[in-house]
Amino acid sequence: KMFPPLMLLRDNTLDELKSNAVGPRKPPGGFLGSMPGIGTLLGTIVDFVIGVEGSTLAAGIFRLSLFMDFIQIMNMNVQSTSDYRSFRTINNNSLSADYMLLHVVPSFVALNFVSVFGAAVILLLIFTGIAALLLISFWRMTKRYNPNRTLQGFASQPWIFRTLKPADGTHTAEIRFANVSVVMSLTVLYIPLSKLSVDALVWSSDYWPTHNRASTTTPNIEGMCYKTNTDPDQFNWAFVIIPVAALTVIFYTLWFPYLMMRTIKKLLPRVDEYNELGNKRTGGEMETEYMRLLGRDKSPLNFMYIDYRRKWGTYKPLYILCFKLSNLLIISIFTQQNCIFHKADVRKMLVIQQSALICMQSVLLCAHLSIQPFVDMLSNRSELCSRFGYVMTAVIGLLVALQVKGSTVYQSALLYVVQALTYSGNIYFSIAGTSWMSHWIKRLQVRIDFSIDIFSPVLQLEKHIKRRIWQETLSTILLSGPEYRMPIGQMVTFSVDDHWPPYLLQFRGTIAERHIENLKIVKSVGMTSYQDALNMLDAEGYSERWKSVIKRIQTEFAGPDAYWQPLEITPANKRAFEGVSSYFGKAFLVPFPPTLVISYDQTQQGVCGATVQLTTLQELEAFIWQNESETIRNRKWVRLSLRALEGQKVYCPHVETENITPQGRMLTWLAGLENRKDRYTMAKPIYYDEGILTIQRKIGPNAGGYSFESGFDVFVTYAQGQRRDEGGLSVVRKSLTVDAAAAFGLRDDFEYSPSLEQFFNDNYSIITLRYPQMAQLLQNYRVCFYREALEKRKTMQYAFLTEIFDTPSYSIKEMEKDFGCSKGNAVVRQLPVRYKAASTMLVQRMAHVRKTQVHQWWYIFWDDFWRQNNGDYAALQSNAQLFSPQYPTSIAYTPMPRKKLEELLKSKTGIWRATNAKKGIVDQGLINRIYFMIDELAFNRSLRRPGEAQSGAGRGEPLVVGTVRTDGSIGVRSIETISIPTSSKAAHHYPLYSDPFAATSRHTGGGTDHDVSSIVERYAWPWTEQRLSGRPSQNAFKRFKGRILEWLSIRPYKLHDDIQQLFIYLRIVD
Structure with missing residues (x-):
């Protein structure tokens, strides 16, 4: 049996427990239970599309869209170089194999139905109607309120909780799926519809009123230009087609990429020029x-720019304009098959x-080689294949046009080869990055992967x-235990920003x-900052001050109408104060680490999301002093x-002057258009008395109730006024909005003035009635989040992570004592008692390992060996009790001599791989590396503890290790200088960033991400995959071969050219 509670991870990974992605998505069981209904099926598809964003599958889907672009452009280019109608067998009017393979199939995939069926007019109207609906949806999508554009505290919910219409319950996961579908449909339709529209404007042969559109010997081409039929008595649909095509070119071919570019520019993450230190x-x-900002971007439209590098976030619309549009313009205009150049x-x-x-x-092509716009290297390589194919196709077309000797060969065989290579390259790179392809290559190579540099002598x-x-183990108990787990179906989401710590939203009170x-929080700020914050809050003489300051801010000053004038403006925070004069805004406090975030009402245009963060006790006390x-x-x-x-009707007299010409009332700008000296205007006042007072905020209102977001632009909107004419007073029904x-x-600083006093006196009754209600509403807003923060601290203290979770216990009594002395919920303190068996097994495992x-390294090796490879090899799955550390019978807990290990592995089917054998997993080379490491550890040749004498004779000099730094330089250091922690409990914390050797040890990898199955491109581990790889020094040819394997993603890691491989030669002495 498995160690408790690890049996709970059979069906769900720890990452799934952390995201609570378990329970409701599982079928009830059985064959019928595994076949969901239509609603469930659609929901699963939506969840899949949304879930792949940020995963390795997202890059694969993006490469498929690149492949679609390639097919359309290549099909258009080939159409311009070859007359595929010659492939038809004229005698029996059937389709030849060449015509079907090289024309019909690509045309269908590229949506180029005109070249197969004709009917250009019908297709133009159909495609235009579809594009019009999609454009309207795209325009509405880009105008929709985005709460993540300027996140302002805990009231702003992530998009997953937003609904388009709260009444119908349409979740934003479905909205985002619709957004992706709209944009993909518009980009896929771009070439077919734009070409149809441009062809209509130049009236290409597809629109000629003849069945022989490809003929260039038609006797009366002049009579077919801009006509849909040759009978003058019939209606000429060209009068409809030309306006439709012109509008399509304006609003779709040109306006759509412009709107996309403008939208992307607004949404692109903005990187501050200075870091937090002001450098x-x-x-x-x-x-x-x-x-890093892209990885945390939660905008529902981030799919339009997330695949591109920082300088090329707007590459997608530029690609549409510069590449797609230029291609179709050249092909549609510079041809004899239209009414512009039909005489040429x-x-x-x-x-x-x-x-x-x-x-x-x-x-x-040269520009692509230079800029490499895509984040994903496989996408860059796929696009490189495409562009090379475009150039070669155009070269073949030029050879055919010049009638170079052998042009028939160029047009047939060579064109087939180019198409085959480019299509194959695009198809390959479209699937090369998929998970199943990566794992298939891994199994084919019989490769063993590790998530860390397992053979590094500086492995922590x-x-x-x-x-x-x-x-x-603790995470499994806390996430799956009945007393601790979250309600099934609850979504885990955070208020996340790069300038303040994360805060859990929708807290339901669970541990x-x-x-x-x-x-x-610890992944966002780091263990050092986390511990420093705890020490700061518990410091003697400051603890009560911190508690008092935090409580007062949360209950008295948080929310809108907070004031903060900076004590000092530095280059690092200068951006947040540009355009600010009143220093009022919205303030919200992140409880831990204590961070007061202020978003000002006034910000410079384009800097809407700039905020100020106060983190020191002195700053928070100064904030209270200023607001008091x-x-x-x-x-x-x-x-x-x-x-x-x-929102109330207020009394606010206002006089607006209207300019009137002798001919009647005209707007000033319209009168100016006449530009005549003998014209003059007369100003007449319009008197307004009552209007509606509105307050405009930086972002839209909340899903329900009053909006507490920042922004305070006050306006009065008048519905009608009065004007004194010769006949008396007349009503002017013209709406007018006036700034406060x-x-x-x-005034901008909200100082009291005589005119403001008069305005308040005129509306005293409204203020008297609504002011207490508004004050109470604001206080309830503060108390709501204060109680939530208080409930979080009562449920689990922030110190639990450092005092318990990061500090293992090595006996059950010690564990019970540590939990019992911790603060917080009694249920948490009783964990060792409630889960006695799991706790006992846990401390026993820790003590044994x-x-x-040798025991430590042996366990880590087999644990990582199992995690990273069990999903690829059936032999490991069938011997799970032998290899999985979740079972007490695993070899991970029992270091053994080499001979015994080899006998054990040979006794299991499919595990041992003999020399030159094709089947098996573990070979002699891996065993050599394992026991080389064991020898170093067991006999303390280099990794002895401080103060221990080196026993035995003939141990030799300590092993010298080299580390590749981020700048590519090599640092050489003796392992004797490494400080190994002692056995005291205090030494078992994570290495802090102040550790003098931490920079080197971080090159060994961050460890396993639980049971992650993705294979991503990375650099080779310096020791495991390079120095101890067992391969001889590579010559130039083998290095070139290695680069080809890396370029084709057959080898998922790149070798460091600066790291020389290590070879140890042993002499056997009797």
């Missing part, structure tokens, strides 16, 4: 920070067309032991949620009074 970032640091020589026009294509596509054993045994939140001052309290009263008047500064003299360094 200017380098180009590489800017790129790294941008990639066929050969001359074909030479011009193909020459233009060669020049344009060669320039774009304690860190991995703690993570793989102690922390995994599992708090445990996940602690893990999320008499001046600021008066200004707050003004703001709250205006909030009480929001012009309406009643509101930690006996010696």
Whole structure:
């Protein structure tokens, strides 16, 4: 049996437990149970499409869209070089194999139905109607309110909780799926519809009223231009087609890429020029920070730019304009088969067309080689194959046009070869990055993968032991135990930003949620900052001050109408204060680490999401002092009074001047259009009395109730006014919106003024009635999040992560004592008692594995061996009790001599691989490396503990290791200088960033990501896959072969050219 509670991970991984993605998605069982209904099936498809975003499958789907672009452009280019109608067998009017393979099938896939069926007019109208509906959807999509564009605290919910119409329950997962479908449909239709429209404007042969559209010898071409029939008595549909085509070109061919570019520019993550220390970032640091921001971007439209590098976020619309549009314009215009150049020589026009294509596509090919716009390297390689195929196709077309000797060969055999190579390359790179392809290659190569540099002499054993045994077991209990787990179906989501710690939303009071939140915080800020925050809050003499300050801010000052004037403006925070004069905004406090975030009402245009963060006790106390001052309290009263008047009809007299010409009333700008000196205007006042007061915020309102977001632009909207004419007063029914500064003299700093006092006096009754209600509403808003933060601390303390989760116990009594002394929920403190068997097994496993360094390394090796490879080899699955560390019978707990290990592996079917054998997993080379490492550990040749004498004779010099730094330089260091932690409990924390050797040890990898199955491109582990790889020094040919394997993704890791392989020669002495 498995160790408890690891049997709970049979059907669900730990990552699934952390995201609560278990329970409701499982079928009830059986054959019928595995066949969901239509609703469930659609929901599964939606979940799949949304779920692949951010995973390795997302890159594969993106490459498929690139493949579709390739098919359409290649089909269009081939159409321009060859007359496929010659492939038809004219005698029996059947289709030849060449025609079907090279024309009909690609045309269908490319949606180029005109070249097969004709009926250009019908297809134009159908495609235009579809595109019009999609464009309307795209326009509405880009105008829709995006709460993540300017995240403002815990009231702003992620998109997964947003609904398009709250009444119908349409979740945003479905909205995002619709967004992806709309954009993909518009991009797929772009070439077919745009070409139909451009062909209509130049009236190509597809629109000629004849069945022989390909003929160039028609006697009366003039009579067919811009006509749909040859009978003058019938209606000429050209009068409909031309306007439709022109509107399509304007609103679809040109406006759609422009709108996409403008939308992407608004949504692209903005990288600050300075880091948190105020130092200017380098180009590489800017790129790294941008990639980090992309990984945390939750915009529902991020699929339009997430696949591109920082400088090329708008590459998609540029690609549409520069590549797709230029291709179809050259092919549609520079041809003899239209009414513009129908009198020109066929050969001359074909030479011009193909020459233009060669020049344009060669320039774009060179540009692609230079910029490499895609984040995913496989996409860059796929696009490279496509563009090379475009250039070669155009070259073949030019050879045919010039009638070079052998042009028939160029047009047939060579064209087939180019198409075969480019199609094959695109298909290969479209599937090369998929998970099943990567694992198939791995099984074919009989490759053993590791998530860490397992043979590195600087591998931090304690860190991995703690993570793989102690922390995994505790997480399993806390996430799946009945007393701790989350409600089934609850979604785990955070308010996440790059300038403040994450905060768990929709808290339901469970311990599992708090445990996940602690893990999320430590991954965001780091263990050092996490521990520093705990020490800061518990520091003697400061603890009570911190508690008092945090409580006062949460209950008295959080929310809108908060004031903060910076004590000092530095280059790092200068951006947040640009355009700010009132220093009012919305404030919200992240409880841990304590961070007060302020989003100002006034921001410079384009810097809507800039915020200010206060993290020190002195800053928070200064914030309270500023907001308690008499001046600021008066200004707050003004703001709250205006909030009480929001949406109400207020009395606010205003006079607006209207210019009138002698001919009648005209707008000033319209009168100016006449530009005549003998014209003059007369100004007449319009008197407005009552209007609706509105407050405009930076972002839209909440899903329900009052909006507490930042932004405070006040306006008064008048529905009608009065004007005094010769006949008396007349009503002017013209709406007018006036800024509060012009309406009643509101100042930017909200200081009291005579005109503002008069306005409040005129509307005193409304203020008296609604002011207390508004004050209570704001107080309820503060108390709501204060109680949630208090409930989180009661459920699980933030110190649990460092005192318990990061500090293993090595006896059951010690574990019970540590849990019992911890603060927080009693259910958490009783965990060792409630789960006695699991806790006992846990401490016994920890104690057993930690006996010696040999035991530690032996366990880590077989644990990682199982995690990273059991899904690829059936022989491992059939021997799970032997290899999986979840079973007590696993060899991971019992280091053994080499001979015994080899006998054990040979006794199991499919495990041992003999020399030159094709079947098996473990070979002699892997065994050699295992026992080379065991020898170093067991006999303390180099990894002895500090203070221990080196026993025995003939041990030799300690092993010298080299480390490749991030800048590519090599650092050489003796392992004797490495400080190995002692056996005291305090030494088992994660290595801090202040560790002098931490920079080197981090090159060994961060450890297993539980049971992740993705194979991604990375650099080779310096020791496991390079120095101890067992391959001889590579010559130039083998290095070239290695680069080809890397380029084709047959080998998922790249070798370091600067790391020399290590070979140890042994002499056997009797």
